[in-house]
Amino acid sequence: MQKGTLEYEQALDAMIEILRSRARGGATPIPYGELSSELGRLGHDVPAHEGPMPYLLEDASARESPDGSLPLLSALVVLQDSRWPSGGFFKLARRTPYKRPGDDILLWTREIKKLAEHYADH
Known part of the structure; x- marks a missing residue:
């Protein structure tokens, strides 16, 4: 699955809907x-841990919050063992335009x- 293809865009749309639903259900x-x-x-x-997954997660956050003003959907996705986001989430959250502060x-x-x-309001 290549970024920019119809297949990728459809997977991205599906991911966003899954994550939005999760966010509406209490995040x-x-x-x-x-x-x-x-x-x-x-x-x-x-x-789960290779191919387009990290790109889809980044793009889901970027599509929902292109200017960084809204919360990042990719925060919902965690590693099974630790129940904690991967390092990629924290790198994304600290980059422009998001620039999230704190440890x-x-x-x-x-x-x-x-x-x-x-998402409680949506």
């Missing part, structure tokens, strides 16, 4: 494997809270 984190399985059930082959714990807990608040 309960979802492990990579479960997200991969949900995408698979919708016809999108996205392995990892503060940054992530704040982002999850903002997701729950923002």
Whole structure:
């Protein structure tokens, strides 16, 4: 699956809907494997820890918050064992235009809270 193709865009749309639904339901984190399985059930082959997954997560956050003003959807996706986001999330959150402050714990807990608040209204 190549970025910029119809297949990629359809997988991105599906991922955004899965994550929005999760955010509306109280922003309960979802492990990579479960997200991969949900995408698979919708016809999108996205392995949990390789291929397009990190690009799709970054693009989901960018599409929902192009200027950095809204919470990042990718905060919902966590590693199965630690129940914690991967390092890629924290790199993204600290980049322009997002520039989220605080240590990892503060940054992530704040982002999850903002997701729950923002999507409760949608």
